[in-house]
Amino acid sequence: MNSKPKHTSALHEKDGISPPDFISKDSVASIKKNRRKQPSVDELVTGILNQDKVALSRAITLVESKNNTHLAKATEIIEKCLPHANKSIRIGITGVPGVGKSTFIEAFGKHLTGLGKKVAVLAVDPSSSISSGSILGDKTRMEDLVKDENAFIRPSASGDSLGGVARKTRETIILCEACGFDTIVIETVGVGQSETAVHSMVDFFLLLKLAGAGDELQGIKRGIIEMADAIVINKADGDNVKRAQMARTEFKRALHLYPMKASEWLPKVITASALKQEGIDDVWQLISEFHKTTKANSYFENHRKQQNRFWLLQTIEERLKHNFYNNSNVKKVLDDYLKATENSTISPFHAAQQLLELLNS
Incomplete structure (x- = not known):
């Protein structure tokens, strides 16, 4: 007779803990029903x-x-919600991966909630071009801010959107403003060739930079510098303080090469340490000064109007694209045209023209 003990399967599920007797089954059923x-x-x-x-x-x-x-x-x-929106200042924050965007935003957000502000952070996570997945881990990196009653953090995947923003970021801004958040912070996926869309939906564009990382010359590229309303040299602490000061001087010189902005605002360069929470108030003072200046010269309102125009045109393009790929006539023949284009039996331009004509057929 075999006396060896029987091994339990690794897939065996242990019995869970039964709910206490004092918990009402009716209440549990009601909660589950409301969830659905x-x-x-x-x-x-x-x-x-x-x-x-x-x-x-x-x-x-x-x-x-x-x-x-x-x-x-x-x-x-x-x-x-639209009549209850547009009562906030919208701040875009961007920078290369590793510059400390999440740490900076948490320190900045905590500073603002300490001043009585209500802060909504829309953190955009890059989506994989292979699996289309995103980690969406920004909340875990802002563990103090996420527990703040006056803060709201919403991570979203960038999907196939260019410009470092999610597909529906603008609509989300409207909802957050209607919910009473007076400061909207948009964290983008990082500086890239198409990192410009964020500029079309914010009032103040903040560029985070690193010192001593070979960033200075890379940063003096016309596009990103022209958009920035302020440059913050982050991680200006410990042995990096001197390098941060040198980087600040270099970027200040670079800014003098560009013409005056339509907002009549001269971009500033400052140093900060999100880890040590130093220079955070200086950043807010800069933004407040910008807000006051652009309100006085009417740029703030005019810029918002231009953004709404851009929003309309971009939405039209998005809907046209959606309607095209979901059109039943197009779906039937799209694969055939793609294969024909791959085999060079038809030019991509001619194929596109014929596919677009199917929309009206």
């Missing part, structure tokens, strides 16, 4: 206007969805 219940547009809008973060999160999920039913619902929510 989809709130109406009016319920979500009411929640947002009452500064309910859960309602805000659910509305953003609808906005980011590609489902046509969700799209209609999201559009209605945005329309109802």
